[in-house]
Amino acid sequence: MYGYIGKVLRINLKQKSVNVESLDLENAKKFIGGRGLGTKLFMDEVDPKVDALSAENKLFIVAGPLTGTNVPTGGRYMVVTKSPLSNTIASSNSGGFWGAELKAAGYDVIIIEDKADEPVYITIEDDKVEIKDAARLWGKVVSEVTDELKNEMPEKSRILTIGPGGEKLSRMASIMNDYERAAGRSGVGAVMGSKNLKAIAVKGSGKAQVFDEEKLKEVNSECLKKIKENGVTGAGLPTYGTAVLVNIINENGVFPTNNFQTSVFEKADDISGETMAKDYLLKKSPCYRCPIACGRIVKIEDMGLEVGGPEYETLWAFGSDCGVSDIVAIFKANYYCNEYGLDTISVGATIAAAMELYQKGYIKEEELEGLSLEFGNADAVVEWTKKIGKGEGLGAKMAEGSYRLCEQYGVPELSMSVKKLELPAYDPRGIMGHGLQYATSNRGGCHVRGYMISPEILALPEKLDRFTLEGKAQWVKTFQDLTAVIDSLGLCLFTSFAMDASMYTAAYNAVCGTEHTAETLLEAGERIYNLERLFNIASGIDPKEDTLPKRLLEDPIPDGPSKGNVHRLSELLPEYYTLRGWGEDGIPEAERLSKLGL
Amino acid sequence: MRITVKLFATFRDGRQKIYDMDLPEVTTVQNIISSLGIEKSEVAILLINGRDGDFDKELVEGDTVSLFPPVGGG
Numbered sequence: 001m002y003g004y005i006g007k008v009l010r011i012n013l014k015q016k017s018v019n020v021e022s023l024d025l026e027n028a029k030k031f032i033g034g035r036g037l038g039t040k041l042f043m044d045e046v047d048p049k050v051d052a053l054s055a056e057n058k059l060f061i062v063a064g065p066l067t068g069t070n071v072p073t074g075g076r077y078m079v080v081t082k083s084p085l086s087n088t089i090a091s092s093n094s095g096g097f098w099g100a101e102l103k104a105a106g107y108d109v110i111i112i113e114d115k116a117d118e119p120v121y122i123t124i125e126d127d128k129v130e131i132k133d134a135a136r137l138w139g140k141v142v143s144e145v146t147d148e149l150k151n152e153m154p155e156k157s158r159i160l161t162i163g164p165g166g167e168k169l170s171r172m173a174s175i176m177n178d179y180e181r182a183a184g185r186s187g188v189g190a191v192m193g194s195k196n197l198k199a200i201a202v203k204g205s206g207k208a209q210v211f212d213e214e215k216l217k218e219v220n221s222e223c224l225k226k227i228k229e230n231g232v233t234g235a236g237l238p239t240y241g242t243a244v245l246v247n248i249i250n251e252n253g254v255f256p257t258n259n260f261q262t263s264v265f266e267k268a269d270d271i272s273g274e275t276m277a278k279d280y281l282l283k284k285s286p287c288y289r290c291p292i293a294c295g296r297i298v299k300i301e302d303m304g305l306e307v308g309g310p311e312y313e314t315l316w317a318f319g320s321d322c323g324v325s326d327i328v329a330i331f332k333a334n335y336y337c338n339e340y341g342l343d344t345i346s347v348g349a350t351i352a353a354a355m356e357l358y359q360k361g362y363i364k365e366e367e368l369e370g371l372s373l374e375f376g377n378a379d380a381v382v383e384w385t386k387k388i389g390k391g392e393g394l395g396a397k398m399a400e401g402s403y404r405l406c407e408q409y410g411v412p413e414l415s416m417s418v419k420k421l422e423l424p425a426y427d428p429r430g431i432m433g434h435g436l437q438y439a440t441s442n443r444g445g446c447h448v449r450g451y452m453i454s455p456e457i458l459a460l461p462e463k464l465d466r467f468t469l470e471g472k473a474q475w476v477k478t479f480q481d482l483t484a485v486i487d488s489l490g491l492c493l494f495t496s497f498a499m500d501a502s503m504y505t506a507a508y509n510a511v512c513g514t515e516h517t518a519e520t521l522l523e524a525g526e527r528i529y530n531l532e533r534l535f536n537i538a539s540g541i542d543p544k545e546d547t548l549p550k551r552l553l554e555d556p557i558p559d560g561p562s563k564g565n566v567h568r569l570s571e572l573l574p575e576y577y578t579l580r581g582w583g584e585d586g587i588p589e590a591e592r593l594s595k596l597g598l
Numbered sequence: 599m600r601i602t603v604k605l606f607a608t609f610r611d612g613r614q615k616i617y618d619m620d621l622p623e624v625t626t627v628q629n630i631i632s633s634l635g636i637e638k639s640e641v642a643i644l645l646i647n648g649r650d651g652d653f654d655k656e657l658v659e660g661d662t663v664s665l666f667p668p669v670g671g672g
């Protein structure tokens with residue numbers, strides 16, 4: 001068997017049983033691996049109507065066929081489960097080194113079933129898999145757990161864990177690995193917490209076999225060359241990290257500010273990648289076999305810390321979205337999110353929503369326990385992040401995410417979310433294709449299911465006019481399908497700035513001996529996208545939820561370069577449904593499904 | 599004629615972040631980048647007042663020109 005190991009580790013936490021099963025290779029190839037295979041396994045084993053935080057929900061942790069190989073960035077794993085935040089499919093992927101180690105230990109998939117009676121953690125050393133008592137780890141933050149388990153395990157073990165956020169079932173909780181890498185979105189950490197599972201430590205000594213080593217060498221050097229020559233992956237990301245986007249998105253007037261009340265932030269440069277690189281950056285931090293190394297290590301002087309620095313999305317969420325221009329406060333909020341195991345986008349955006357609730361008089365002074373909820377208050381973003389992590393006072397309400405928070409005050413429309421997942425850092429009122437992608441992403445308000453910023457703002461692979469509608473539905477569909485492929489192979493999406501579908505195809509074929517063309521691989525992406533859609537529909541998500549917050553459809557951006565625009569979703573959606581082979585009601589039709597083998 | 603030029607990312611190396619330029623009438627972005635020692639091929643994104651710009655467009659009083667080398671993220 002090539003690329004795939006061929007083994008599934010099934011762990012039932014209630015029965016404390018560990019079983020190794022063989023991977024159904026045909027299924028695996030049909031859905032590639034990672035995101036696609038995880039969704040297929042979920043659909044085969046669990047009713048999508050399941051309560052996300054009940055024992056009946058399962059966690060599928062799935063590597064891709066290229067995970068653990070030496071294809072650049074091949075270190076990713078995907079967590080597939082039902083999201084307690086959005087009730088959609090949750091598939092959150094993460095880099096670092098943990099995914100590659102899982103493959104080295106000899107597994108493609110871990111399936112976690114049921115719920116342990118008491119907190120437990122799992123250790124995996126190749127064939128030796130144990131479920132252990134986690135009483136001493138429960139309540140501890142991510143770095144403490146990681147340090148402790150690294151001490152206990154053989155050298156170079158890799159640790160995946162939840163923080164207190166996941167234990168307390170925050171719907172914004174992430175699963176963390178290698179200290180600072182996150183399967184961040186959709187509340188996957190709460191699902192792990194609901195199972196009383198604190199951590200999974202893994203050490204492996206093997207490797208997946210490669211079908212054609214010579215060919216793979218050739219393909220890899222071509223990939224590396226493309227990554228190096230490309231201005232974004234060869235220079236922009238290595239020098240500044242994703243944070244370089246702050247200024248460009250702001251210059252375009254689509255940098256949401258004060259919970260999307262406007263979209264230009266006067267002090268953007270203070271929280272930019274340029275500022276971070278000049279004044280705070282200590283070093284870069286790469287994931288497994290990644291020549292791009294977009295991760296940042298920064299110093300927080302007054303806390304004596306050298307820690308993972310914020311991504312673009314995080315600088316935005318705690319920065320302009322909360323009206324905050326103090327970059328060190330953002331470093332701290334990011335640090336607490338990583339320690340408590342919380343998604344920085346959702347947490348920052350929820351604090352921003354709370355600030356608007358306070359501004360408009362819905363949240364009253366007496367609920368604040370002496371803290372501020374004023375837009376622009378730097379301490380507020382740090383302190384409320386801690387409150388959310390600890391689930392204290394108003395922080396406990398906020399830990400439910402912005403939609404449920406705003407709903408409690410009778411104004412769910414103040415939550416800037418799609419399908420209850422908080423929107424990331426781009427105002428779709430000035431980026432038409434990106435807005436369509438937000439509305440139709442299978443996990444809700446997400447930017448990395450079809451990153452239309454690439455053509456609409458960054459001119460990659462070509463520049464599209466961000467305000468026009470023509471051709472956008474087709475672009476969104478193609479990007480969504482290609483992204484499903486990359487996420488399922490086990491590679492980092494950032495490679496797609498430099499690599500095209502034919503290169504992913506060549507890498508997959510060389511590793512696995514498959515005979516894909518770019519077209520058949522994209523068709524697999526489309527298959528995965530449709531399967532996720534079927535999950536959502538079976539889960540009870542109404543296609544009418546393929547929409548954007550009312551503000552973005554009705555209130556024009558009040559100032560800046562994108563002034564006067566709203567998002568014209570209703571003009572795009574029918575064309576998108578048609579291209580997808582879905583009915584006017586947004587339901588996939590039998591003809592396309594059968595063509596895709598579903 | 600007053601024009602604001604904003605530079606980002608590596609364009610800031612050895613240059614200022616922002617220039618308030620007093621230029622003769624009939625100036626294009628091409629003239630400006632030449633005066634700053636930036637090659638056209640180095641510019642990945644050119645915005646005039648936050649909208650997609652053109653190197654040969656004649657600028658008018660009060661325009662803001664933003665210049666970026668290849669950048670990206672997510």
Ligand code: SF4
Pocket residue numbers: 073095096285286287288290291292293294295492493494
């Ligand atoms: S580009 Fe960044 S996120 Fe992607 S694999 Fe490399 S370091 Fe990790």
